[in-house]
Amino acid sequence: MGLGAQLIQWDEEFCQLLAEQGHHVVRFDNRDSGLSTHLHDQGVPARGAPSAYLLDDLADDTAGLMDALGWQAAHVVGASMGGMIAQALAIRHPDRVLTLTSIMSTPGPSVAPPTEAALAVLMTRAAPDREAALAQAVRNWSIIGSPGFAPDPEKIAERAALAYDRCFDPDGTARQLAAIMASGDRTELLAGVRVPTLVLHGEADPLVPIEGGRATAAAVPGARLVTYPGMGHDLPRELWPSFVEEIAKLTTG
Incomplete structure (x- = not known):
């Protein structure tokens, strides 16, 4: 999943739709999110200081998880920062990736800069308590979410509550963001990727604009490349059948 997001951001119903296509679906927390390892001793990254890790390290983490699962290779799907990690995995461990699906992502942070409003969301100060965190989530998703699909504030707040109660670590999110910024551009390295690849992107994405998907x-x-009018930086339920259909076409060859 993406920046600061936990595995629960992959909705169980969406995963079930993929499982119905015959896939064994595994979702997981990246380091510094959810119940994964948190580098608390690294603190908050200082401006200009070296990042505690890079996206390449998160890709290596993914390969390590596959080792633990006993999987030689897998169909890899990543969204936002997760798409960046999936790209890095295909570059660094090509034998572990059967197919690559990169959703609302980009080869590098400078390829598709966010809008001012989306950047403000990215830089929003962490909420001081649970109630504020839920309100902040509803507000933020109203800005970066899909303008073409009606938001469900109640559902957003419910998921935000689950995430807050499971793990709340804004410093970890800051370390992940530092990793994105320090990892540079993958465009040239992606030219060496030889696995079947699908790119899904919203045409109304303010956080990672459509140029990121095109690139x-x-x-x-x-x-x-498959793009969706009205889709922002989220995964609208109305588009799940299309996402699953496109992924299934890719994985079945």
Whole structure:
């Protein structure tokens, strides 16, 4: 999943739709999120200081998880920062990736800069308590979410409550953001990716604008780009059937 997001951001119903296509679906927390390892001793990254880790390290974490599962290779799907990690995994461990699906992501942070409003969300100070965190989540998703699909504030607040109660670590999110910024651009390296690749992106994404998806698809030889009018930086329930259909087409070859 993406920046600061936990595995529960992959909705169980969405995962079930993939499982119904015959897949064994595994969702997981990246380091510094959820119930994964948190680098508390690293503190909050100082401006200009070296990052505690890079996206390449998160890709290596993913390969390590596959080792623990006993999986030689897998169909890899990543959203936002997760898409960046999936790209890095395909670059660093090509034998572990059967297919690559990069959703609302980009080859590098400078390829598709966020809008001013979305950047303000990214830089919002962490909420001081649970109630404020839920209100902040509803507000933030109203800005970066999909303008073409009606938001469900109650559902957003419910998921935010689950995430807060499971793990609340804004410093970890800051370390992940530092990793994104320190990892540079993958465009040239993506030219060496040879696995079947799908790129899904919203045409109304303010956080990672559509140029990020176009650049990803252009960088990977033979990649297929599918864009969605009205989709922002989230995964609208109304589009799940299309996402699953596109992923299934990719994985079944």
